[in-house]
Amino acid sequence: MENRTEQPAQPRKRELLMWILSGGLFGMAASILYPLFAYLKPPRLGEVETSSVKAGKVDDFQVDSGQIIKFGTKPVLLVRTPNDEFRAFSAVCTHLDCTVQYRREKGVIWCACHNGTYDLTGRNIGGPPPRPLDEFRVVIQGEEVLISKKA
Amino acid sequence: MKKRLNILYEWVNDRVHLEDLVEFLGKKYVPVHSHSVWYYFGGVSLFLFIIQVVTGILLLLYYKGSEELAFESIKFIMSKVAFGWLIRSVHSWAANLFVLAAMIHMFSVYFTKAYRKPREITWLTGMLMFFLVLGFGFSGYLLPWNELAFFATKVGTDIAGVIPVIGKPIMVFLRGGEDVTGATLSRFFGFHVAVFPGIFTVLLGIHLILVQRQGMSEPLHIERGGGSGGKTMPFFPNFLLRDLLLWLIVLNLLAILAVFFPWELGQKADAFAPAPAGIKPEWYFMFMFQTLKYIPAKLWIIDGEVFGIMLFSIAGLLWTLVPFWDAKSARGEKSRRIIYIGIFVVMYIIALTILGWLS
Amino acid sequence: MNGRYRGFLTTFVLIFLLHCSPALRAQDGCLTCHQTMEDPRAALFLKDVHKAKGFSCADCHGGNRNAEDMETAMDPDAGFRGVPSGDEITEMCSTCHSDGSAMVKTYNSILPWGQKALLEASVHNKLASNGKERIVNCATCHNAHGILPVENPASPVYPLNVTKTCGKCHSDASYMRIYNPTIAVDQVDKYRTSVHGKKNASGDRKVAECASCHGSHEIRSAKDVKSRVYPTNVPETCSSCHSNPEYMAGYGIESDQFEKYSKSVHGKALLEKNDIGAPACNDCHGNHAATPPGVASVSNVCGTCHALNADLFAQSPHKEAFDEADLPECETCHGNHEIVSASEKLLGVSDEAVCSWCHGGDPESKGYKTAASMRLLADSMDRAERRAIGLVEDAEQKGMEISDAKFKLRDARQAILQSRTMVHSFDEERFREVITAGIAVTAVAGSEANEAIDEYYFRRWGLVFATSMLILLSISLYVYIRKLEKRKETGTRNSAG
Known part of the structure; x- marks a missing residue:
């Protein structure tokens, strides 16, 4: 009885968790990669040279x-x-x-x-x-x- | 998806026998007990090192290690390059957290006497890496070529110069000349981005392989009390995931620090300007700097400064060699003396650092 | 024979008189003898103030005044010095004149002493071209024999005679060239054209002559910072007379010029910032030819520094109007001694604006409309600058790097300065051009600062996003780990069971 009630509920719960987990992973990757690529793009003002x-x-x-x-x-x-x-x-x-x-x-x-x-x-x-x-x-x-x- | 991954795994496995590694990791367990929390600081240090490598490489894309351009290029990174401020602040903050994490890691290993047989080599490589971390800090501090760094470097290398006989050549070697100049900057830049990382990577490799091979050490009293009662957690994935969790928190902490307390740049160094008030070394050198201030100028026949430097050198050497003279721990016996020495060192460092900041 | 007899008689008379009257005792042998020789020096000495005080020739020249024989009287062994020359003269005078106790106690004098020290500090203390003496000794100005008190109109240092005395050398081009080939020699001529010079010539001894400004014994080069006529000291030197209401009474001019000047933009620059480029009194009034600038010359005087403003004004329709109305050009709007830094308040048709003095009456008139719209333009430039400064300060306070925007603020300031100059064309179109360009530059600075401020908030919102992602990931990871461990636990328990 117990097993039967738990069994169908668990996959759905796990699925939700996996969704959140991958969502968080994706968001974090975005918040690291965006600054990183923006940094790599050469700035429009060119290199610093004041001498x-x-x-x-x-x-x-x-x-x-x-x-x-x-x-x-x-x-x-x-x-x-x-x-x-x-x-x-x-x-x-x-x-x-x-x-x-x-x-x-x-x-x-x-x-x-x-x-x-x-x-x-x-x-x-x-x-x-x-x-x-x-x-x-x-x-x-x-x-x-x-x-x-x-x- | 899973199928494809399996095919890829099989393809690689066929060639390099990944299953050995998986089996090894699967069998590896981390003991769970009241002092398990200290195990994480090694991981945090590793993570911060990785951050330093990544942000350091990024900074290299725009940094120019010369007297005329060093300051301007950092200014350029901070103001003109998209997210340059973030990268630079993270690099500076992570450097400080790295020293802190490495210190905590070192002291936790010391107090749990994890350096005892058979882990003497792990301790030795760790200590060498710790000294390298301090070297990273010292050399990196000068690279923005600002006023404070310029004078702190001057004072720092001056201290090296007072050692009898070998001091002067060391100072000239560090400075690349008699004075702190553009040559010093080039030298420090070379140490910071090529020499130190190279040596560090080798030591880190040995350190990690040994940790993986020998497993985590258990504190003496727990080991003697019959170990952790078999209570363990698998290294993979449980411990690694927990490690990751902590890394995420550290990463977030870095981001917050970088946004709210961006690392300052200060004024460009001017060799002919008078030294600004309040030159202080980085916090992790503070206790030594402060001690040198307290030692009287003359002790019997030796110079106070020389005495202080000798004292710290000997203390550092003894500390590094602790696995070899702490016979009791090696035999698995309780050693109160080691604990007392450790407590004294920690208290001393904390007290003098505070005194240094207050003065 | 004759001489001998006369000598005898004189000696007799002298001895007689010496015993009777102290006043006549001064009838000394040297003088008597030289008088009979019709020596002009003796004649001069008779009028000398020193003679009146009982001094004899011998007090300066040495020798024995009572000796009846010339040989004895002028015997070097008896201390006869002959004619002193050059620095010896100064030395001799100073034995009394620079010795306070001698002057006060012995001769009961109220004259100042210490002239020698002052002379030594002066520009006249240089070696003369012969290399043997100083350029000036006491006798150069005071004469040798026949020295008279300063108050005596015949004295060469009497106020009405000073210019002549100084001019002896200073108006002689060939003489002055020996010491300073670039120095002017027309000071006396100029002085004669000045208000001071004219009054002096008509016998007013209160007005300034050479010594009033340059000092008497302590005359220093105008380039010497201690000189009374060094630029930063000029206002005070002039004010020593011109700010004294009692002294100036009867001349019909105010005595508040110094007070006003000290408050002016020029006075502050010169006296507080020590900017010797800023005009002192003499830069507008002239020095030796000191006269208030006339109505016609005001714009030229101001124009020596404010050249563009003067040019623009001269081309503007106001030039003719001011000339017709006999108004001094710059002064009408800016004042004279108390010129404060010009602000946009001067412009427009409000009560405090100077335009409204003439153009305030008829709101339909062209002048009224132009003044009003120029003020509007100036105000908008001012607002634009203040806004940009505010933004830059805000961005700076937020810790952003905005040295570029700050650099552009310089351009904004420059534009304002240009527009202030352009006001003097009184041409609305030209003024508008400058203002439009200025506002454009200012707007760039402002928008850069704005970008920096936006960047500041972008960083914070970026952090919020990254943090929330990290928190989400951390929590789900934590839950995942717990799940994993729970499963393992139940798994091991199950397998054990």
């Missing part, structure tokens, strides 16, 4: 012009001088942290906030800036312009 940055092709920059390049979390001003030299400086004005720009008609690096001026070696030559701009190194590799921290 040097590719500014672009030589031809992207006109002679006698300047352009702001993002260097890590800092802006850098890349200037192609009238003598066709590449120079790079921190674009943060040493006076009150405004972003400086290259002024072609004056041939200087200029800060719009308080009329501070720097010459093309980064020296502060006019206005309030207390010290020169930090210089970065520019290396030209083939057609590529690379900016890196000065050692």
Whole structure:
């Protein structure tokens, strides 16, 4: 009697347990594998490289012009001088942290906030800036312009 | 489905005789008694080691072991790589739990005197692995190249340097030069991902084979009292499933720790910056660090620091060789002295670790 | 013969007088003799303040004043020193003038002492080009014979004469070039155009002359941080007169400029942050030519630093309107001494906004509408920035890595600064362009921060999911193990039975 009542109930109970067990197993596998595969997918921003940055092709920059390049979390001003030299400086004005720009008609690096001026070696030559701009190194590799921290 | 699995099993069995293994596992039993709970810590340590291997390999995909890029690459992993924060935090947390689990495993083996004949080799390989785990911790701590790690490594290797005669060469070897520099980072990176794992895997293999061959040891008093009265549980599947259950819980604990207490990165190391306040070694080195602080600068004619290091070296050596000088346990006799030494060591470590954290 | 007789007589008279009157005892031999020689120095010395105090030539030159014979009187063995030159002069004066006890006790003087030490610390203490003496000694400014008190209008250091005295060297280009080829030599000319200079020329001895600002004995180079005219010290130097209401009474100007300036954005930058790029008094008023900038020159003065703003203003329709109404350009809206950091509050048509002073009347007018809509734009930029900052801070507090968004906040700030500049074009379209670009940049920062915050919650919900899966699995696994063991137990029991 006892056996007969238990026998049909047990397989159903076991079946349910197996369902839950495999469901849990599946869920856990998902919660491990999803992060894992997401991690393996290369991030869209590319690799970290703050010691040097590719500014672009030589031809992207006109002679006698300047352009702001993002260097890590800092802006850098890349200037192609009238003598066709590449120079790079921190674009943060040493006076009150405004972003400086290259002024072609004056041939200087200029800060719009308080009329501070720097010459093309980064020296502060006019206005309030207390010290020169930090210089970065520019290396030209083939057609590529690379900016890196000065050692 | 089952049929197909059977066919596969038969195919493999035909070639490598799986049935021997199944038979062996089927006959293997784990004793059940009041101290059975300690058996699980070996398994937990193993599981944490596996986690470290997996997350470590994952981190290797993006980590760059150089002075300029180490810090930036970890930052990149933490912020730009999908789930990078999770992998890195899990790796750091699991490392600490690994040391903790290995310590508990070691002390439980010590107190139950499971190292006695015939398991001396298992104990020896275990102790070597424990030292390697500490080496993993020490070398891995430097890899993010942040300020705290930089100075902790400086202090740590300095301590090695005070040992007379051999200290200086050891320090230079560890640092890859006179100072902690990018060369040290490269070296530690090499140890951490190639040298240590290689040796560890060999030792782990021996350790596991021995455990499987010799079975679980029973504590002396239970063995002498006629064993566990034949009360056992099959290793497969009962014990293994229980192991798995515990592993799941540990995994969950890791996930919670990683989400709620993500491992910090701190400031990038700067060799010329003044040492920040509150440099502390990792918690598992704390008791040694603290002891060295308490030892007076000069003891008779020897340097206090040298004395401390010698003391710890001798204590570590004696501890490792316990199966060979604990004659009583080997004969199956009760040995109170061993228990007292063990209690003293545990209390000492706990007390000095607490003191170290409070100071 | 003649000389001898005169000498005899003099000696006689002298001895006679010495015995009768102490005042006449000063009639010393040196002076008498040199007077008869018609030595101009003797004539000068007669007016000298030292003579009045009873000093004799011999007190400086040594020798015996009572000796009737010239040889005896000017005998080096009797201590005659002859004509001192260069640093010897300074040494000689300082034997009394830098000795407090001598000055006060012996001569009952109320003059300050310690001038020598001050002179030694000054820029004039450099070696002269001949390498033998200092550039300046006491006599350079005070004369050698005929030294007069400062209050005496004939003294070279009397306030009305100081410029001339200093100008002797400082206006001489060929002389100054020897010591500093780049130094200006037009200070006196400039000074004569200044308010100070004009009043000084008309005989007002209260107004500032050279020494009022540069100091008298302790004159330091303007590049010396201790100089009274070093940029950070200028406001205080000017305020020593201009903040004294009693002193300034009668000139018809306020005396609160320093107080106002200290509160201004320029004053805080200079005096609190020590930013010597910030303008001190002289950067707007000039130094030697100190004059309040006229209505026409205000924008040029401010424009030396705020160049873009000045340019934009000059091209704007306000230029003509201000000129017609004779309003000073920048000052009308920003004030002069107490210029605070400009905020969007200045803009618009509310009561505190400066636009409403002229354009507040007619809500239908073009000016009113433009002012109102520019304020709306500025406010929306401001809100966008504050929102972005809030989001970034929130994300940061949640422990997320958002250095990128923070970098973009810099751009937002930059955009606000640009928009503040662009206000001066008073052109709604150009202003809108800058604001739109700024809001776009700010929005990027905000959305990155937002993503980080979303990521934060995603992590927590991910954990909830993973944990629930793990719990489910753990429980079912546990139940499974129990079942397994139960079955085994019954199995073994069954087989045993």
